[in-house]
Amino acid sequence: MGQIGVHYPREIIRIERDYSGGELVQFYPIYPIELEGRITPTQWLDTVNGINEILISGHSLKRAAIHHLLAVFTLYISTMLMDTHYEKETKRLKTFIDQCNEQLYHSQGLNILWPRSNGFLFLEIEYY
Numbered sequence: 164m165g166q167i168g169v170h171y172p173r174e175i176i177r178i179e180r181d182y183s184g185g186e187l188v189q190f191y192p193i194y195p196i197e198l199e200g201r202i203t204p205t206q207w208l209d210t211v212n213g214i215n216e217i218l219i220s221g222h223s224l225k226r227a228a229i230h231h232l233l234a235v236f237t238l239y240i241s242t243m244l245m246d247t248h249y250e251k252e253t254k255r256l257k258t259f260i261d262q263c264n265e266q267l268y269h270s271q272g273l274n275i276l277w278p279r280s281n282g283f284l285f286l287e288i289e290y291y
Contacts, residue, residue, distance in 0.1 A: 167274050172289035175276075178211070179285050187222060188283045189215040197290060201271040210263050210275075214286070217259060221252030253279065 174197065181191045192211040194204040226248035233241050246254075260275050268275055272291040281287070 167269055167272070167289070167291060170291060172274070172291055174290040176288040176290055177285045178288070180283070188218045190278075190286045195288075198273070198288075201273060202267060206267060210267075211286075213259055213263075214256065214278075217252055217256045218283070221249045221256070223248060 176195050176197050178190050178193075178195065181189045190211055192208055192215070194207050198207060230241075230247050257277065260277065264273075264275055268288075274289040274291070276287040276289060278284075278286050
C-alpha cells in the first residue's frame with residue numbers, strides 16, 4: 164500500500180452522479196467493489212449520504228431566493244459583506260470531506276478528491 168502525497172495512486176474510482184432526483188446534485192450510494200476489505204459498506208453509505216445531504220441543503224431554492232431579495236434591496240452591497248448559502252454549504256462540504264479523509268480514508272490508503280474540481284459530475288476516490 165502506498166502513501167498519500169508520496170506515491171501516485173494505483174487507481175482512481177469514479178462514483179457517478181445520481182440523476183434519479185432530476186438535476187439535483189447527488190451521488191450514487193452504491194458500494195464500489197474496489198473498496199472491499201478497506202472500509203465497510205456502512206461507512207461508505209454514511210460518507211455518501213453525508214455528502215448528498217450537504218449538497219441538497221446547498222441547492223435550497225428558498226435560501227437562494229432570500230439571498231437574492233436581500234441583494235436587490237441592499238443594492239447588491241450585501242453580496243460583498245456575506246457569503247451565499249451555497250458558498251457556506253460548499254465550505255461545509257469541503258470540511259466534511261477533509262474530516263472523512265483524515266479520520267477514515269487516509270488510514271486505509273484511500274483519498275476522496277474534491278468533487279468541485281470536476282463540476283460535481285462524479286466523486287473520485289484515489290486508491291493507493
